[in-house]
Each structure stands twice: as structure tokens, then as C-alpha cells.
Amino acid sequence: MSTSEQRAAGGGTGLTTGRPGERGVWRTLGLRWVHLLQGGAQLMPFYLLTVVLLGIVRPEAAQGFGSQPRVQFLTFALSLPLVAVGGLLPLVRALESASARTLCGVPAHEPTAGPAGSWAARRRSAAWFTLHVSLGGLVSGASLAVPPMAVVLLVCPLVPGLRAQRWVWPWEHAGSALWAAPPAGAALLALLLAAVYGAGALLTRCAPVLLGPTPADRLAAAERRAADLAVRNRLARELHDSVGHALSAVTLQAGAARRVLQADPGFVREALAAIEETSRGAVAELDAVLGILREGGTAKHAEAVGPTLATGLESLLARTRATGTEVQVRIDEALGPPAALDERVSAEAFRVVQEGLSNTLRHAPGAAVRVLLEHRREETGGRGGRRGREGDGGRAGDGDREASRGGERTLRVTIENATDGTRPASRRSGGRGLAWMAERAALLGGTVAAGEEDGVWRLTVRLPLTASRTKAAR
Incomplete structure (x- = not known):
């Protein structure tokens, strides 16, 4: 029918x-x-x-x-x-x-x-x-x-x-x-x-x-979802920082090697070696992150991903210098050796330096970079909050340099490079690097300030060194 x-x-x-x-x-x-x-x-x-x-x-x-x-x-x-x-x-x-x-x-x-x-x-x-x-x-x-x-x-x-x-x-x-x-x-x-x-x-x-x-079950489920989201966000930041920096460095290294291919074979060999090392390190970090994602890693596993100032700073500087970029680094003696820093603070500080160098390679290629790692004590009370806050453009006054015995111990990371003044807007509205850097600092109770002043782009990040603050922020 x-x-x-x-x-x-x-x-x-x-x-x-x-x-x-x-x-x-x-x-x-x-x-x-x-x-x-x-x-x-x-x-x-x-x-x-x-x-x-x-x-x-x-x-x-x-x-x-x-x-x-x-x-x-x-x-x-x-x-x-x-x-x-x-x-x-x-x-x-x-x-x-x-x-x-x-x-x-x-x-x-x-x-x-x-x-x-x-x-x-x-x-x-x-x-x-x-x-x-x-x-x-x-x-x-x-x-x-x-x-x-x-x-x-x-x-x-x-x-x-x-x-x-x-x-x-x-x-x-x-x-x-x-x-x-x-x-x-x-x-x-x-x-x-x-x-x-x-x-x-x-x-x-x-x-x-x-x-x-029950309400308790819903709360526990919400906490698990929040923890999973925090882990995923952290892994995303790790991928952005490691792979993004590697791509920027490799691009500049390959470009520099191509320009002097006939004139300076020694520099070309160094650039190729740096490209190989950079790529190998990026692949290793990528495998580590993907392994955690496949196995459903926890926040503890996510924190273990990535190098620290003690383990990765020297190779990071070498890879950056292999692009032809001049990098000056000064570490405050009062800070002590990087290996003595809290592992979480040291890892976040390394990512800050890496992101700052990546920004310089992308937005101001060829410009000299100055990196400062300083130990500070900052007052947290009063209406003004911390002394020497974001508005200081990374410059410390005499009162900020005078250590107050009752102040908070912080690691202050400053990265400066000269700009041509032609693209400040694009830099402020660029990718997610600065936003994720602010998230990293906020998890430790720190602050981030970035901006251009007198032809100098300055990134200033403060991270608390106090163990109790670091543990509480986790």
C-alpha cells in the first residue's frame, strides 16, 4: 500500500x-x-x-x-x-x-x-x-x-x-x-x-x-571540573609558551642563517644547531603535555611540566642569542642561586622570561634585550597597596629599594627592549601571552605590568617568594 x-x-x-x-x-x-x-x-x-x-x-x-x-x-x-x-x-x-x-x-x-x-x-x-x-x-x-x-x-x-x-x-x-x-x-x-x-x-x-x-555531590563535581579546567589551562599556557617561543626562535634563526648563508658559514652552522636544539626541546615538552592529557593528569602532574630558571635559563638565552639578538642578563646577588628558589616560583619566572623574549623576537626583531632578576621586599599594607606597583613602569624608587624587614619577599623580573614606536597598539592587543602571564602571576599572588615608555617596552612581573603564599595559591 x-x-x-x-x-x-x-x-x-x-x-x-x-x-x-x-x-x-x-x-x-x-x-x-x-x-x-x-x-x-x-x-x-x-x-x-x-x-x-x-x-x-x-x-x-x-x-x-x-x-x-x-x-x-x-x-x-x-x-x-x-x-x-x-x-x-x-x-x-x-x-x-x-x-x-x-x-x-x-x-x-x-x-x-x-x-x-x-x-x-x-x-x-x-x-x-x-x-x-x-x-x-x-x-x-x-x-x-x-x-x-x-x-x-x-x-x-x-x-x-x-x-x-x-x-x-x-x-x-x-x-x-x-x-x-x-x-x-x-x-x-x-x-x-x-x-x-x-x-x-x-x-x-x-x-x-x-x-x-546531593548538594555536596554537586559541589564536589564542580570542584573536580574546576580542577580539570585549571590543569587544562595550565597545560595550554605551557604549550603556548614553549612551542610559541620555539617557533619564533626557529623562524628568526632560519632567516638569519639564510641571509648570511654564503658570507658566514660558521654562523649558519651555529644557527642550524640552535634550530635543532630548540626543536628537540619543543618536541619533548609537547610530548610531556600530550602524555598528561592522554593519561588524565592532575594539577600536580601539570606543575611538573616545563623547565625552571635553574634548568632551562642558560639554554633559553643561548637559543635566543643564536637568532642574532643581544641579550643582557643580571641576577641580583640577594636572590641567591636559581636552584635555591621555590620550584613553582622558578618555573613561572622562567616562563615569564621566555614569553618576554618571545615577544621581543616577534615584535622587535634585532632589538637588544635586558633581563633583570631581582630580590625585593615590598610593603603590602596601606591604601596604596604594594610599593612600586604597575604604574612605576618597572623602575624602582629609593623607598622601594630600601628593604623593610616586615615586607613581603618577592622576585621581580624585568624585561626591557627598545622599540621603534611604530606598532605599540598591535603589541598591546596581540595574542594571549600577556593574559596568560597575568594568570600565572595571579596564581602565586603576584602582579604583571607591561607598557611602552620613552621608546622602551618594559615588562615587569612580581612573584612572591614566601613559601606560605606559594602553597596557598596552588
């Missing part, structure tokens, strides 16, 4: 397209019914245990267990506290979440898949388990009793043997009143379906609340 014929057979009423939706409703009702019957099955161990305990405490009540509905409902009610205690087990949440996702149609992301890890989560799981088991017990009992009763009522007018029985219902067993039995049977089935639908809808609505993450 063609599509047009199907539409004609449906009379244009959309019955054909409505059948899948109808089947979906009945399938959902059937799955939720199975879910409720599962709850009734889970009730049985607690129910039987309550029967045994009730028989020990009240033997006369246990004798009427099979014939008195009142005793059965009492036993059902007394078994629910045992159900709640059983729901405190951590594994209950995982099992009930899987059942709710499969049978109740609850979205997979709403219940929590893992076991309950806190008492708040356990209490919620116990509440859900009690609700599921209690509704399941009632629906299971009704599912056992109502269908046979409804069938008897539906066929009673047609079966002489059933009409001869004395059934307990509020109408006569003979005459026209007997034909009221089939509608009553159909009504019982409709009530059972309505009860199953209502109980299933209630469980579906309560599942995300009782089986979902």
Missing part, C-alpha cells in the same frame, strides 16, 4: 501516525508496571522477616495472618522501617538508579550511577527505596487480586456456575442487576491501570530528587 493509500485508509485523521505514540505509552506503562512489581518482590524478604518477628512477639496475631487483611496490612506497615534501614546500604543507590533508568524512563543523567558516598545520599536512597518498595508492594498485591476478580465479574452473567455462587457484592445475583457485574469488572481493571500509571509517574518524578546528586 502506497503512502497516499495509507492516508486515504486513515481518513486523513492521522491514526496511522498516532499508533507509534500509542504503543510508546503502553510500553512505558508496562515497563513501569514491571518496575513496581520489582519493588513488590524486594519487599518480600522484609515482609517475611516481619512475619517471623511478629510471630515471636504476638503469636495470636501470627495465627490470623493468612485470613485477616488487617493483620496483613499491619505486617506490611511494620516491614517498612526495615526497608528504610536496608536502603541505607551504599550499593542501593547504584542498583535503584539503574532500575529507574531502565524501567521508569528516567533520563540517564539525572540519577547518580555510583554508590552513595555520604550519609545525606544514603538517607535519600533510603527514602527512595522505601517509596519504591511500598508502592510496589501495594501494586503487586492489587495485581494479584484485581485481575481474577475483574475476570469473574466480566464473565459472571455468561457462566451458570458463577451465577450459582454467592459472591459478596452490593447488587442482586439474578435478573437485570446481574449485568452490572461486567462494567464493575472493567472499572476494576481501569482503576488498576490508573493506580499503576499514577505510582509510576510518582516514582519517575521523585527519582531525580532522591537518586540524584
Whole structure:
């Protein structure tokens, strides 16, 4: 039958397209019914245990267990506290979440898949388990009793043997009143379906609340996401600084070698060797970062990536000088040897120097660079904040040079190079180097200042040397 014929057979009423939706409703009702019957099955161990305990405490009540509905409902009610205690087990949440996702149609992301890890989560799981088991017990009992009763009522007018029985219902067993039995049977089935639908809808609505993450779970998940994001941002900064500097250096080294290829073969050999060393170092750092990303590294692993002033400064300066750039470096004696610095501070200071040299190679090729590593003590109190802040353009006054015994010990990194004054705007609005450098300094409680003054581009970064500040910033 063609599509047009199907539409004609449906009379244009959309019955054909409505059948899948109808089947979906009945399938959902059937799955939720199975879910409720599962709850009734889970009730049985607690129910039987309550029967045994009730028989020990009240033997006369246990004798009427099979014939008195009142005793059965009492036993059902007394078994629910045992159900709640059983729901405190951590594994209950995982099992009930899987059942709710499969049978109740609850979205997979709403219940929590893992076991309950806190008492708040356990209490919620116990509440859900009690609700599921209690509704399941009632629906299971009704599912056992109502269908046979409804069938008897539906066929009673047609079966002489059933009409001869004395059934307990509020109408006569003979005459026209007997034909009221089939509608009553159909009504019982409709009530059972309505009860199953209502109980299933209630469980579906309560599942995300009782089986979902607690506020503590959400907070822990947010902290894990924030930690992962911090690790990724740090690795991105490492890639930017290492690979970006390597590309800038290699580009200038190759260009310088090409210009003097015939005139100065010795310089060409040095440039090629520097290119090889720079590329090898960049590939090693890239492999380290990619290895951490593949293995899902933590913040501790991310901090281990990259060189420090003690391990990488000399090779960095050599690679930069191989481009033909003049680099002057002065390290304050009061700072001590770079190997004695805190490893985190030393690593961040190395990246600052690397980014400063990369900026010079990109934006002022051929300009001489001056690098200063100084030890300072700076006052942090008062309205003015730190003395010698970003507005000083990297120049320290006499008061800043006088060390205050109560001030904060800092490492001050200053990088200067002459500019031609033609492209200051592009430099300020360039890539992410300065922004990520500011993030690096902020993680340690430091500051970054950059700007052009009197034809000199100056980058000034202050990093606290105090161990407590460094550890707190991690």
C-alpha cells in the first residue's frame, strides 16, 4: 500500500501516525508496571522477616495472618522501617538508579550511577527505596487480586456456575442487576491501570530528587571540573609558551642563517644547531603535555611540566642569542642561586622570561634585550597597596629599594627592549601571552605590568617568594 493509500485508509485523521505514540505509552506503562512489581518482590524478604518477628512477639496475631487483611496490612506497615534501614546500604543507590533508568524512563543523567558516598545520599536512597518498595508492594498485591476478580465479574452473567455462587457484592445475583457485574469488572481493571500509571509517574518524578546528586555531590563535581579546567589551562599556557617561543626562535634563526648563508658559514652552522636544539626541546615538552592529557593528569602532574630558571635559563638565552639578538642578563646577588628558589616560583619566572623574549623576537626583531632578576621586599599594607606597583613602569624608587624587614619577599623580573614606536597598539592587543602571564602571576599572588615608555617596552612581573603564599595559591 502506497503512502497516499495509507492516508486515504486513515481518513486523513492521522491514526496511522498516532499508533507509534500509542504503543510508546503502553510500553512505558508496562515497563513501569514491571518496575513496581520489582519493588513488590524486594519487599518480600522484609515482609517475611516481619512475619517471623511478629510471630515471636504476638503469636495470636501470627495465627490470623493468612485470613485477616488487617493483620496483613499491619505486617506490611511494620516491614517498612526495615526497608528504610536496608536502603541505607551504599550499593542501593547504584542498583535503584539503574532500575529507574531502565524501567521508569528516567533520563540517564539525572540519577547518580555510583554508590552513595555520604550519609545525606544514603538517607535519600533510603527514602527512595522505601517509596519504591511500598508502592510496589501495594501494586503487586492489587495485581494479584484485581485481575481474577475483574475476570469473574466480566464473565459472571455468561457462566451458570458463577451465577450459582454467592459472591459478596452490593447488587442482586439474578435478573437485570446481574449485568452490572461486567462494567464493575472493567472499572476494576481501569482503576488498576490508573493506580499503576499514577505510582509510576510518582516514582519517575521523585527519582531525580532522591537518586540524584546531593548538594555536596554537586559541589564536589564542580570542584573536580574546576580542577580539570585549571590543569587544562595550565597545560595550554605551557604549550603556548614553549612551542610559541620555539617557533619564533626557529623562524628568526632560519632567516638569519639564510641571509648570511654564503658570507658566514660558521654562523649558519651555529644557527642550524640552535634550530635543532630548540626543536628537540619543543618536541619533548609537547610530548610531556600530550602524555598528561592522554593519561588524565592532575594539577600536580601539570606543575611538573616545563623547565625552571635553574634548568632551562642558560639554554633559553643561548637559543635566543643564536637568532642574532643581544641579550643582557643580571641576577641580583640577594636572590641567591636559581636552584635555591621555590620550584613553582622558578618555573613561572622562567616562563615569564621566555614569553618576554618571545615577544621581543616577534615584535622587535634585532632589538637588544635586558633581563633583570631581582630580590625585593615590598610593603603590602596601606591604601596604596604594594610599593612600586604597575604604574612605576618597572623602575624602582629609593623607598622601594630600601628593604623593610616586615615586607613581603618577592622576585621581580624585568624585561626591557627598545622599540621603534611604530606598532605599540598591535603589541598591546596581540595574542594571549600577556593574559596568560597575568594568570600565572595571579596564581602565586603576584602582579604583571607591561607598557611602552620613552621608546622602551618594559615588562615587569612580581612573584612572591614566601613559601606560605606559594602553597596557598596552588
